[in-house]
Amino acid sequence: MARRFETTVQLLRHEVLVEVARMAMSGTVERDKEMIPYVVVQGKRARFRCCVYKERAVVKQRVELACGIGVDGTEACKSGELIQVLETGCDECPVDRFTVTEACRGCISHPCMESCPVDAIIQINRRAYINQEKCIECGRCHSACPYDAIADTQRPCIRACPVNAIDFGEDKIARIKKDKCIYCGLCALRCPFGAIADVSCIIQVVEALKKKDEAPVHVVLAPSIVAQFEDLSMEQIHGALIKLGFAAVHEAALGADMILAEEAEEVVEKVREGSFLTSSCCPAFVQIIRKHFPELEDNISTSVSPMIAVGRYVKKHHPDAVTVFIGPCIAKKMEARQSDRNDAIDYAITFEEMLALFVASDIEPAECTPVPLEQSSVFGRAFARCGGVGEAVAQAVKEYNLPLEVTPVKCDGAAECVKALRMAKAGRPPGNFIEGMACVNGCVGGPSSFNHKAKAKRMVDEHSKKAILKTITEATSILK
Template sequence: MESIFRLNVKNCRDCYKCIRNCLIKAIRYSDGHAQIIQPECIQCGECVVTCPRHGHFVQSDLELVRRHIRAGDKVVASVDSSFIADLDVSCIEDMRAALLQMGFYDAQESAIGAEIVSREYEKIMMNEETNVLISSSCPSVNMLVCKHYPDLMKYLAQVESPMEVHCKRLKQEYPDAFIVYIGPCYARKTEAMEGECCDAVIMFSDLKDWMHETGVTVINSGKRTDRGIRARRYPRPDGIVKSMSRIPGWNRVSIDGLADCISALEEIRQGSINKVFVEMTACEGSCVNGPAIRSNRYENRVRGTVQVNRYAGDYDFGVREERSVRKLFIPDPVKRDVPSEDEIERILTKLDKNSAETALNCGACGYPTCREMAAALCQGKAEMDMCLPYLHEKAERHSRDVVNNTLEAADRLIDKQMRVVQNVASLLGETTAETKVMLVRLKEAIQDDE
């Protein structure tokens, strides 16, 4: 499947920041710019967030949605529960009122799907033989397991995400509707494209731009029309765990942030964990800190979580799902060439990084160690000039060559000019000493600059 990410080549300026922040290292640097390697990418969106020049971006479905509204189609929105963290609203009714002004036929919150997913996790824990159960609500985590930890897929809950469950319910309720998911997560776009749950995915940032353009304002009513629902905790860290009932004999843990997810998967791989439900979300701070939430992400981590807590509670919607919400995840293991030690050592020698003294491990290239950089070079994912110390030494050598060539040329020029001057001086009966001194001083000045 084609990547959801695009690159503005003109804005990619050799900073390697996307490589540095991509923990999967699913980026190749070639021809002067970064290229996402789709088969390895888990679509967490970190490259988009961290690029200082907005080189990486995601193609928006906004115009597609607007086109359907202009055509008079019945457009229905599934709104991610993290809306409460990003917009100044009190409840889903505030969001629904604004979306109806913009031409939507209806809008509901995806927490309805989250409640159904939580009940399904509980059923698996009660009725199926497994030592570990990993939540399948985060599409980036699902891709991480399928692509990079396929041996752990037996622990991944074979359950649809809240978005998939809710959008399919909307399809049942409105069979002829165009279903749109609105949220903070780029990876949901791929989840939507791979299935049949919804027709378009737009981000909260898209929605804000649209509202600004049309002059629609979300009005905070300050009212609550229902009791707090526990499934509304899904967007915050440990939100899935807090939306579930305790199952005897099972422990529950919450992991957020890709680095910690990778560490947890490595620990699970060791086989030392027993009867643990592991909630995993790729974004540090979970969905309230999703990549496409417009506001400052680090402010939202606290404020957004507080907002989610206020909106949630200890009750349930009480919805039932007649159809099965099970899903079959298929392994899609990454095929990476593993370079031999000889190949890595050969590259390290070329880089002059084959000893503890010369291997700086400075990370300027985007890789944490010189050895990892050398492995990436062997795999065709990096270029020699990405190594800053190597590039500096290369520039120094070039500079020395220029100076040395200049000095040799100066010697030849002095000899040639002195012969001419001596011939002229002999005719005029004058000395050539002063001219020679000036030419020698020019040569010495070049040597001093070196």
């Protein structure tokens, strides 16, 4: 199926995933995977880097990640090291954050020198000069210069990370600090060289589909899928997944409806105690709290995410089923492996991996027989965009006649999440329910979406309004 990609990095990831999926389907991965770099990078002229040899070396590392093998040769799918740096692909970006440019006029007031708290700036030949050994990267010189002559050239991966989980060693290659990483995937999304990538379990999913007669494979599909294919209906996407070999497709949005009664009661109890509640559906947001604001961990909602709720529902009614979550999120791969939740989802893959499976199988969704949707509520489907969770909790409190006026605050992106949590830590929570979404615009802005257009959020709202069931209680009643 023909498709335009937002970036060349996205295209390269797609090409690798398609080749790995094809080999997995034919059972030739171990025999032929060494050929993939030559399939993706053909000829003698490099497309992106200095030479074809470097390009093929990077593709080789990508192939290993697509096969579930980490850069250190271990089975990363099992170890949980789900985001890794491709050392061959890292361009070793400049590490000196602040530098003086040609725009420096050598003025006589020296605001840059006066603002520096460690005397790291001197004048040489009437030009400012930063002693990088002294510089503490506070940025005061950058702010003080009236000519904007001091450039802030922070690495894209470091700038993207909201929790300072990336640094670099003497070799200048980026490193991910595991104790700080929240698995949001923003570094992978923002790296212009595609040198940070997530580990795939696409081979395991293909193997499960091969054995579908022994154990049916069920999909739990994230509602943000509606924004990925502008020219397809949800029914056509469902039809394509069924043609791929899945036994059934379940909307993760129905899981949102399942958990809202519990979450509504929980926020009432927290407010009664003089406290507040945070959402728990975004695993990256939950990791922000657990790793960076541990004193607020008791404020996290104890309800599971919609993905886990639907996964457990499927396992309850189909004990032999294999469950596969498909969404825009790298952090969901981490959540599916957590010891207290690994009974729900066997494999989590992304929309990019789903697209690769379609292409590898020569499936054109537009030509597939439409399959009707499961019915979730307007509010369950709105979980896919920022603000939807808070609105749904407020609605649930209203529907279940609970004695509370919910004052939700939405945190649009990890930076806003950190800001709200700092306020809460200081005893000034911005609302009695804090909805945290690590990705800007919510799940539709996830790192493994292949459509980050501004109208993606609107497409989620339009899909939500099409729901036949207008209330949460209507949606949950069909499960009884």
